[in-house]
Amino acid sequence: MPKPSANCPNCGAPVSFQFSGAVQTTCPYCHSILVRHDVDLEKVGQVANLPPDVSPIQRLTEGIWNQRSFVVVGRILYQYEQGAWNEWHCVTNLGESWWLSDAMARYAVSKLVPLPPKLPPPGELKPGLRLDLNGTRYEITSLTRARYIGVEGELPFEYWDKTECLFADLQTADSRFGTIDCTEDPPLLFLGESVPFDSLQLKNLRQFEGW
Amino acid sequence: MAPTSPPPASVRSISCPNCGGTVELRGMGRTVSAVCVQCLSVIDTSTPAMAVVQKFESNQRFQPLIPLGTRGKLRGELYEAIGFQVRQLVVEGVSYAWSEYVLFNPYKGFRYLTEYNGHWSDVYVLTSVPEVSGEGRSKRAKHLNENFRHFQHYTATTIYVMGEFPWQVRVGETAVCDDYVDPPRLLSSERTGNEVTWSLGEYTPGATIWQSFQLKGAAPPPVGVFANQPSPYKGQIGKAWKRFLFWAAALLALQLLFSATHSNTFVFSRHFKFQPQPGKTDNAFVTEIFDLKGHTSSVEVSIRSSTAGTLFYNLALINEETGRALDFGREASVSDHVVLPAVPSGRYYLRVEPETPYSNIGEVQYQIDVRRDVTTWVFFVIGLILLLVPPIFASLRSSMFEGKRWQESDYAPTSSEDS
Numbered sequence: 001m002p003k004p005s006a007n008c009p010n011c012g013a014p015v016s017f018q019f020s021g022a023v024q025t026t027c028p029y030c031h032s033i034l035v036r037h038d039v040d041l042e043k044v045g046q047v048a049n050l051p052p053d054v055s056p057i058q059r060l061t062e063g064i065w066n067q068r069s070f071v072v073v074g075r076i077l078y079q080y081e082q083g084a085w086n087e088w089h090c091v092t093n094l095g096e097s098w099w100l101s102d103a104m105a106r107y108a109v110s111k112l113v114p115l116p117p118k119l120p121p122p123g124e125l126k127p128g129l130r131l132d133l134n135g136t137r138y139e140i141t142s143l144t145r146a147r148y149i150g151v152e153g154e155l156p157f158e159y160w161d162k163t164e165c166l167f168a169d170l171q172t173a174d175s176r177f178g179t180i181d182c183t184e185d186p187p188l189l190f191l192g193e194s195v196p197f198d199s200l201q202l203k204n205l206r207q208f209e210g211w
Numbered sequence: 212m213a214p215t216s217p218p219p220a221s222v223r224s225i226s227c228p229n230c231g232g233t234v235e236l237r238g239m240g241r242t243v244s245a246v247c248v249q250c251l252s253v254i255d256t257s258t259p260a261m262a263v264v265q266k267f268e269s270n271q272r273f274q275p276l277i278p279l280g281t282r283g284k285l286r287g288e289l290y291e292a293i294g295f296q297v298r299q300l301v302v303e304g305v306s307y308a309w310s311e312y313v314l315f316n317p318y319k320g321f322r323y324l325t326e327y328n329g330h331w332s333d334v335y336v337l338t339s340v341p342e343v344s345g346e347g348r349s350k351r352a353k354h355l356n357e358n359f360r361h362f363q364h365y366t367a368t369t370i371y372v373m374g375e376f377p378w379q380v381r382v383g384e385t386a387v388c389d390d391y392v393d394p395p396r397l398l399s400s401e402r403t404g405n406e407v408t409w410s411l412g413e414y415t416p417g418a419t420i421w422q423s424f425q426l427k428g429a430a431p432p433p434v435g436v437f438a439n440q441p442s443p444y445k446g447q448i449g450k451a452w453k454r455f456l457f458w459a460a461a462l463l464a465l466q467l468l469f470s471a472t473h474s475n476t477f478v479f480s481r482h483f484k485f486q487p488q489p490g491k492t493d494n495a496f497v498t499e500i501f502d503l504k505g506h507t508s509s510v511e512v513s514i515r516s517s518t519a520g521t522l523f524y525n526l527a528l529i530n531e532e533t534g535r536a537l538d539f540g541r542e543a544s545v546s547d548h549v550v551l552p553a554v555p556s557g558r559y560y561l562r563v564e565p566e567t568p569y570s571n572i573g574e575v576q577y578q579i580d581v582r583r584d585v586t587t588w589v590f591f592v593i594g595l596i597l598l599l600v601p602p603i604f605a606s607l608r609s610s611m612f613e614g615k616r617w618q619e620s621d622y623a624p625t626s627s628e629d630s
Contacts, residue, residue, distance in 0.1 A: 083257050084257070104377050
C-alpha cells in the first residue's frame with residue numbers, strides 16, 4: 001500500500017502518513033494540526049506545547065495484541081484531576097484503527113464499536129452502573145471529566161478543538177475494558193481489554209535514563 | 212518523526228512552594244502529589260503551578276522501613292520506592308496503623324507494598340471487578356475463579372504521607388474498605404466518594420523484602436497472625452491424615468496376618484443357673500477339666516448373662532497339675548469377656564463364684580465360653596490411637612492458627628462485646 005504524502009501548508013515540510021485512513025495529522029516540524037481533503041492538507045490549528053511526556057510509548061512504537069501487530073501513529077492527550085493520560089492511536093497490519101490507552105501506566109487496548117447497542121444518556125452514567133454490552137456485563141468503574149490538552153500525529157477523525165470531555169470507564173470480572181466517550185452525540189463506545197505491559201511485546205519504546 | 216524531547220531524568224528536584232526546601236520527584240511525571248517533609252505540605256504536581264494543596268500536622272514523623280529512592284526487584288521486575296503513607300483504622304477506640312509504599316517503574320507502572328507488625332503484602336490494582344455475594348459470615352468475593360472470604364470492613368484514614376503518589380493524596384482522607392482473604396492472597400476494595408478500587412495483595416515474608424531492596428539489618432519479625440498470612444500447617448493436615456491412613460492400613464494388614472495364625476478354638480462352653488438365696492454367701496463351684504493345647508498363647512473367657520448388671524463373678528483359671536490359679540473377677544452385666552494373654556498348655560478347670568447383693572432377683576441363667584489362642588485387637592486399637600496423635604495434633608495447631616487469624620476479623624470467635 002503506497003503511503004500517502006503531502007506537504008505542510010504552513011511550513012512546506014513533507015508530511016507522510018503511516019495510516020491510509022488518517023483524517024488528521026500534525027506537522028512534525030511546525031506542529032500545525034492538518035486535516036486531509038483528498039490530497040490536500042488544510043491547517044486547522046496549532047498544537048499547544050504539550051507537557052513533558054511520561055508515557056514509554058511513542059509514535060512508531062510497535063506491539064502485538066490478539067495475534068495482530070500494530071504500530072502507534074498518533075495520540076490524544078487528556079488531563080483530569082488525577083493527572084494526564086494518553087490515548088495512543090494504533091494501526092494494525094490489517095489497517096484497523098485501535099487505541100492503546102496509557103493512564104497512570106495502566107494499559108488497555110480497545111476498538112471503536114461501529115454499531116453500538118443503545119447506551120444510557122451521559123446524564124445517567126454513574127459509577128457502579130451495570131451495562132450489558134454485546135452479551136457481556138460491564139460495570140462503570142469511574143466517570144472522568146477530562147480536559148483535552150492536545151494531539152499528535154495521525155488520527156482517524158478530526159479532533160482538535162475539544163474542551164471538556166466526559167468519559168465512563170467500564171470493567172468486567174475478567175479484565176475486559178470499555179470506554180463510553182461522550183465527546184460525540186450519540187456517545188462512542190470503545191471495547192477491548194486491560195493488558196499487562198509485557199503482554200504487548202512493545203518495541204521501539206522510549207528510553208528512560210537510569211532505567 | 213519520533214518526539215525529540217530529551218528523556219526525563221530519573222530524579223527531579225523542585226523547591227517547595229511553601230518553605231523553599233528541596234522536594235525530590237522520582238515519579239517521572241506520573242505522580243500527581245508530592246510531599247515536602249520539611250514543612251509537611253502536599254504539593255499538586257499535576258499542573259506546572261505546583262500549588263500547595265494541604266499543610267498537615269503530625270505528632271509523629273514516621274520513617275519508612277524502605278527509604279524512598281531505594282530500588283529493588285520484586286517478582287523479577289525492578290521498582291523504586293517513591294511514596295510512603297501511614298493509614299489507620301479504629302476499632303472500639305483502639306487505633307491500628309499500617310504502612311503503604313508506592314513502588315514505581317516507568318514502564319510497568321505502580322505497585323504497592325503494605326506492612327503491619329512485620330507482615331508484608333505485595334499489592335497491585337486490579338483491572339477487573341470481582342463479584343461479591345452473600346452477607347456477613349458468608350460474604351464472598353470471587354476473582355478469576357478464586358473465592359475469597361470476607362475478613363473485615365473498616366474505614367482507613369491517611370495519617371501521614373511522604374514522597375509521591377499517583378493520586379491526589381491528602382492527610383485525613385478516608386476510604387471505606389473491605390478485605391477478603393484466601394491466604395496468601397488478600398483482595399481489597401476501597402471506596403472513596405463513589406469510586407471503588409479493587410486490589411490484590413500477596414503475603415510476602417519480610418526477609419524477601421529485605422533481600423529485594425538490599426536493606427540493612429534483618430526484617431523485624433512478624434507479630435501475631437495476619438489476615439492473609441499462609442498457615443504453616445496448611446497441607447500438613449492432609450499429609451498427616453494420609454500418613455495415618457497408610458500406617459493404619461499397614462497395622463490392619465499385620466493384625467489380619469496375625470489373626471490368620473490364631474486357631475481361635477472353642478475348648479469349653481457351658482450353661483449355668485444361679486438361684487440367689489438369702490444368707491448364702493458361698494456359691495463357688497468348679498467346672499469339669501478341659502485341655503488347653505499347643506504353645507503358650509491367649510485364652511478368652513466370656514460370660515453372657517440373662518440379667519443385666521446384678522451379678523458379679525469371681526473367676527479363676529486353675530491348672531489341674533500345678534494348682535496355679537489365674538484370678539480374674541468380672542463384674543458382668545449382660546456380657547463380658549476377659550483375655551488372659553499367655554497361658555501355657557495343660558489341663559485346666561474354672562472356679563466360678565457368682566455373687567449378687569440382691570436376693571430377690573430370681574433365677575439367673577448364664578453361659579461361660581472358653582476359647583484358646585484368640586485374636587486380640589487391643590494392640591491394634593492402641594496402635595491406631597497412637598497413629599491418630601499426629602493428625603489430630605496437626606488439626607489442632609492448624610485450627611489454633613486459623614483462630615488467631617480470624618480473631619482479628621469482623622468474625623472473631625469470641626465477640627468483643629462479651630469480653
